[in-house]
Amino acid sequence: MSFSAEGHHGLPRLLAGLEPDGSAISLAAHTRVHGPLPQVASHQLIEEVERSGLRGRGGADFPTARKLRAVAGRRRVAAVIVNGSETEPASAKDRLLLSRLPHLVLDGAVLAAGAVGARQVIVKVGEDAVGAITALQGAVSARDEAVSIDVVTAPGGYVAGEESAVVHYLNGGPELPTFVPPRPFERGYRGRPTLIQNPETLAQLALVARFGSRWYRELGTVADPGSALVTITGAVMAPGVYELAFGTAMSDLLAAAGGPSEPLQALLVGGYFGTWMEASRATSLRLAREDLRSVGCTLGSGVLIALGESSCGLHESARVIAYLAAQSAGQCGPCVYGLRAIADAVGALADGVAHPRERDRVLRWTSEVRGRGACHHPDGAVRFVESALEVFEDDIDAHRHGRCQAMPAGLPLAGAAVAGGRLR
Amino acid sequence: MSPRLRVNPITCEAHGLCAELLPELIRLDDWGYPILDESEVPPDLLGLARRAVDACPTLALLLEEDR
Numbered sequence: 001m002s003f004s005a006e007g008h009h010g011l012p013r014l015l016a017g018l019e020p021d022g023s024a025i026s027l028a029a030h031t032r033v034h035g036p037l038p039q040v041a042s043h044q045l046i047e048e049v050e051r052s053g054l055r056g057r058g059g060a061d062f063p064t065a066r067k068l069r070a071v072a073g074r075r076r077v078a079a080v081i082v083n084g085s086e087t088e089p090a091s092a093k094d095r096l097l098l099s100r101l102p103h104l105v106l107d108g109a110v111l112a113a114g115a116v117g118a119r120q121v122i123v124k125v126g127e128d129a130v131g132a133i134t135a136l137q138g139a140v141s142a143r144d145e146a147v148s149i150d151v152v153t154a155p156g157g158y159v160a161g162e163e164s165a166v167v168h169y170l171n172g173g174p175e176l177p178t179f180v181p182p183r184p185f186e187r188g189y190r191g192r193p194t195l196i197q198n199p200e201t202l203a204q205l206a207l208v209a210r211f212g213s214r215w216y217r218e219l220g221t222v223a224d225p226g227s228a229l230v231t232i233t234g235a236v237m238a239p240g241v242y243e244l245a246f247g248t249a250m251s252d253l254l255a256a257a258g259g260p261s262e263p264l265q266a267l268l269v270g271g272y273f274g275t276w277m278e279a280s281r282a283t284s285l286r287l288a289r290e291d292l293r294s295v296g297c298t299l300g301s302g303v304l305i306a307l308g309e310s311s312c313g314l315h316e317s318a319r320v321i322a323y324l325a326a327q328s329a330g331q332c333g334p335c336v337y338g339l340r341a342i343a344d345a346v347g348a349l350a351d352g353v354a355h356p357r358e359r360d361r362v363l364r365w366t367s368e369v370r371g372r373g374a375c376h377h378p379d380g381a382v383r384f385v386e387s388a389l390e391v392f393e394d395d396i397d398a399h400r401h402g403r404c405q406a407m408p409a410g411l412p413l414a415g416a417a418v419a420g421g422r423l424r
Numbered sequence: 425m426s427p428r429l430r431v432n433p434i435t436c437e438a439h440g441l442c443a444e445l446l447p448e449l450i451r452l453d454d455w456g457y458p459i460l461d462e463s464e465v466p467p468d469l470l471g472l473a474r475r476a477v478d479a480c481p482t483l484a485l486l487l488e489e490d491r
Contacts, residue, residue: 332433
């Protein structure tokens with residue numbers, strides 16, 4: 001496959017079209033920045049995406065080409081869902097893309113629809129993402145597409161962004177996960193084979209379709225090519241959404257957000273389904289799956305939260321797990337009762353009123369709860385708790401003796417916490 | 425591949441009959457919900473596994489025989 005367009009080198013890529021005044025980019029300006037939507041044959045696009053090594057940016061890290069191929073291989077006419085739910089409280093990247101760069105996401109959705117044989121694109125966003133809804137509606141009406149594009153809003157909640165919950169809701173059901181299989185690629189929206197992708201994944205796909213996999217791989221590492229949007233927040237000078245190349249050192253990630261606002265004790269990588277890491281271990285790591293895996297982390301939906309020395313990781317973690325327990329869809333016993341018990345116990349550990357062996361009991365519960373929900377909500381929640389109990393283990397004893405004098409760090413617990421995604 | 429047991433966690437209401445009928449493969453957590461430590465059913469337990477599946481009042485226990 002040859003590419004007539006020449007991609008520009010270096011960063012920014014996705015964020016190249018950001019208007020300085022904060023408005024949504026027009027179709028004309030978008031075309032000036034990235035060039036027109038390319039005409040690509042279905043199999044060529046899928047092969048090029050495969051060569052690029054692009055993986056889903058919604059948290060599951062799944063190879064995008066495999067997902068495209070699974071849907072394209074079904075006989076029935078497919079559907080494409082852009083999953084812009086972004087229910088991770090600390091994440092702001094999808095709202096940034098949808099509200100400021102909607103055409104790049106829609107380009108990716110239209111290209112993906114062509115690749116899998118879909119005539120319908122549904123963009124699902126949280127009803128509180130007003131900027132994204134307005135920008136998407138404007139962008140859709142400015143385009144002339146062979147496929148229909150509908151913007152659908154939903155009330156949301158932490159588990160509402162889960163794939164099966166999105167399909168369930170769009171099919172007229174409650175916004176709750178369902179028991180799988182069937183998976184969406186088998187039977188999804190209105191029974192059709194359905195491709196569900198995160199907005200950033202589709203925006204990246206739109207660039208791969210234009211400039212090719214070789215260009216895409218100019219940035220990043222061999223295993224993790226390209227760039228990523230990372231929401232960096234917590235104890236940094238300039239919290240916001242930043243586009244960085246994979247392979248960037250963690251210290252450079254923090255520097256991109258203005259650097260730490262105080263000495264750091266830990267980093268939460270991957271959001272609330274992610275894992276805590278001691279800040280001292282982070283300096284030797286890069287933004288790459290292999291590096292993160294070596295300390296038991298994944299990038300998840302691209303959230304990095306810095307915890308300063310003045311804060312208490314145990315108290316913050318207790319707040320987060322209480323939040324996650326309350327966000328259970330309430331459908332599966334192990335998630336409802338397990339997470340509630342775990343949250344209460346971690347709260348008691350943080351308050352210094354727990355039995356010394358309570359930590360062991362929590363760890364038994366976390367291992368028992370894992371994998372026993374219809375969706376992955378309990379899995380993510382227990383991963384978070386296990387890392388908290390490991391990284392802040394010394395604090396548990398300190399709290400029993402009443403020595404914690406930390407200030408609340410106030411980790412974001414509801415949507416839109418990073419105000420509009422401040423940018424470089 | 426040997427048959428596998430699966431629980432539909434949404435329909436399961438912790439009646440606990442499965443653990444009574446098939447303690448070899450199923451135990452209950454602190455809230456009475458089944459834990460399958462090993463989902464593969466060995467041939468000698470297949471009959472008991474089918475009985476447990478049939479006994480579940482909410483049809484939440486599933487035996488997936490060929491996949």
